[in-house]
Amino acid sequence: MGTALILAALASCQSPKGNKTATSEPNVKSNKDLSQVRVGYCTPSLNAPFYVALSKAVETSTKGYGMKFVSVDGQGDITKQITGVEDLISKGVNILIINPLDPKALVPTVNAASKAGIPVFIVDSYIEPEANYVTSVLADNQLNGELLGAWVSKKLNGAKINMALISGAQGNPVGKEKRMGFVRGVINQELTSQGTADLKVAAQGWGNWTISGGLKAMEDILVAHPDINVLVAENDAMALGAMKAIGESGKGKNIVVVGFDGQKDALERITQGTMGATARNSPAELGKLVVQSVVKYLNGDKHLSRVSHTESVLITADNAKQYFDPKSIF
Numbered sequence: 001m002g003t004a005l006i007l008a009a010l011a012s013c014q015s016p017k018g019n020k021t022a023t024s025e026p027n028v029k030s031n032k033d034l035s036q037v038r039v040g041y042c043t044p045s046l047n048a049p050f051y052v053a054l055s056k057a058v059e060t061s062t063k064g065y066g067m068k069f070v071s072v073d074g075q076g077d078i079t080k081q082i083t084g085v086e087d088l089i090s091k092g093v094n095i096l097i098i099n100p101l102d103p104k105a106l107v108p109t110v111n112a113a114s115k116a117g118i119p120v121f122i123v124d125s126y127i128e129p130e131a132n133y134v135t136s137v138l139a140d141n142q143l144n145g146e147l148l149g150a151w152v153s154k155k156l157n158g159a160k161i162n163m164a165l166i167s168g169a170q171g172n173p174v175g176k177e178k179r180m181g182f183v184r185g186v187i188n189q190e191l192t193s194q195g196t197a198d199l200k201v202a203a204q205g206w207g208n209w210t211i212s213g214g215l216k217a218m219e220d221i222l223v224a225h226p227d228i229n230v231l232v233a234e235n236d237a238m239a240l241g242a243m244k245a246i247g248e249s250g251k252g253k254n255i256v257v258v259g260f261d262g263q264k265d266a267l268e269r270i271t272q273g274t275m276g277a278t279a280r281n282s283p284a285e286l287g288k289l290v291v292q293s294v295v296k297y298l299n300g301d302k303h304l305s306r307v308s309h310t311e312s313v314l315i316t317a318d319n320a321k322q323y324f325d326p327k328s329i330f
Contacts, residue, residue, distance in 0.1 A: 028292040030065055031299055037067040039294065040093030042084045044101040044125070045076040048209055048237055050261060050283055051099075053330035054124060057287025058097060065295055067095075078102045085109050089118060095294050096120045100127045103173050107131045119297060123290040124283075126173045134297055137290040140309040141174055141260075144279030145181020146188070147314040148258045151277050152230055153189035155256055161186060161199045163230035164221045166238045168209040175234045178260055182232055202228050207238035214241025222249050233259045236266035236278055243275060262315055264328050270320040280313040280323065283330055 039062045043055045055071060062069040072088055074081030078101045086109065088096060096118055100106045103126045110120050114132040122136035152161065168175045183199065190197040202225045205217030214233055221228070222245060231246070233239035239259030246255050252274065259266055262280035269275035293304055315323055 028295050030295050033066070034295070034298060035066045035068075037095060037298065038091075038093045039067050039069055039095045039097060039291075040085075040088030040091065041069065041071040041097045042074060042081060042088060042099065043071065044074045044081060044099050046073050047076060048235075049263065049330045050235070050237070050281075053328070054099065054283035054287055056329060057284045058123070058291060059287075061288050061291035062294075065291065074101055076101070078105045082106060082109050085113070089113055089116065093118065095298075097123055097290055097294070098127075099124045101125075102171075103127050119294075121290055121294055121297075124174075124286055135293050135304040135306060135308065137286055137293060137308045137310070138174075139281035139286070140312045141177035141281075142181035142184070143309075143312040144260060144281065144314075145178045145183075146185035147312060148232070148260070148277060148279050149182040149185020149187075150189040151185075151314055151316065152182075152232075152256060152258060153186045153193070155276065156229070158194065159229070161230050162202055162225075162228050163200065163232055164203045164205070164218075164225060164228045165201060166205045166207045166214055166217045166221075166231065166233040166242055168207065168234045168238070170206065178234045179232065182258075207233070207241065209235055209237060211237050211241035211244075214238030215245050216241075218242035218245035222246070222251070226251075229255055231255050231257045233257070235259060236261045236263035239275065239278075240265055240269070243269065261330075262313075262323055263330055264324055264326070267315065267320045267324045270315065270317055271324070273317060277314060277316045280311070280315055282310060284328075285310045 041058045043051050046052055059069045072084035074084055081101050096113055107128050110131040113120055120133040122133050124138050186199050187197045203221045205221050207213030207217045231242055233242055236259035239257055243257055246252055256276045258276045259278045262278050266278050
């Protein structure tokens with residue numbers, strides 16, 4: 001990928017306006033009895049530890065406020081997720097929390113729920129702005145990518161970056177923000193430190209957010225591009241799978257591997273020195289903050305920010321132990 005094309009891509013991928021960081025907020029207290037409120041949550045799937053941990057965090061926080069919790073699983077299929085949301089509506093939920101599989105396909109369903117008087121909250125992923133939702137809570141994926149890109153540039157210390165990318169799913173807006181943020185971070189760091197920038201993206205594979213998908217994608221990449229020196233995976237699960245392929249190829253010392261999310265297995269690898277870095281996207285924080293937004297709304301706050309971000313944290317060998325929780329699901 002040429003520098004001119006990279007810069008054009010960077011210019012086209014801007015952060016949403018009006019964002020704020022919500023992580024530092026104290027626990028929200030309710031002045032109302034919420035015991036009769038039924039909160040419905042629709043996860044995109046439960047095929048990854050991140051989604052399991054996020055669902056558990058939403059459930060724990062919901063019940064912590066005395067509200068009732070009911071959930072459905074989209075099973076990685078947008079049609080099933082739409083059906084699942086409709087099922088929650090038919091069960092009489094008072095609040096909907098949705099982690100969208102597709103930013104466009106769920107818009108009519110969300111608008112129908114809102115028209116029926118059910119406030120909708122978005123978590124972890126995006127939905128198109130024409131959707132009538134109250135607020136969304138997600139990681140600042142572009143900033144996370146920038147932090148990783150700058151770190152890789154410093155790590156290679158002037159050496160040309162010849163990288164491979166393993167993405168989650170085609171058309172996924174979260175993955176796009178992560179990779180574009182990474183490219184921006186590399187370019188900004190190299191322009192600042194060297195006055196010039198040189199980044200080659202040799203290959204892009206697709207890992208469907210899973211360890212096995214990352215393994216298969218990396219095996220294919222290494223056959224066609226054995227000389228890459230950086231691997232960027234759009235989540236830690238795919239990075240862990242890719243590292244297995246890298247290890248089996250004998251190139252473990254030649255390729256710097258970075259991922260996203262802060263999965264505890266990745267933190268162990270970072271501590272051991274076999275993985276470079278990751279950027280934190282905490283399902284526990286996402287679940288807590290989106291339910292806090294629900295509580296604020298139910299207590300009369302009708303002016304919530306359209307988008308709130310959790311705190312962006314670069315995790316390397318210097319601070320990995322600080323974020324490692326052996327009891328965590330994720």
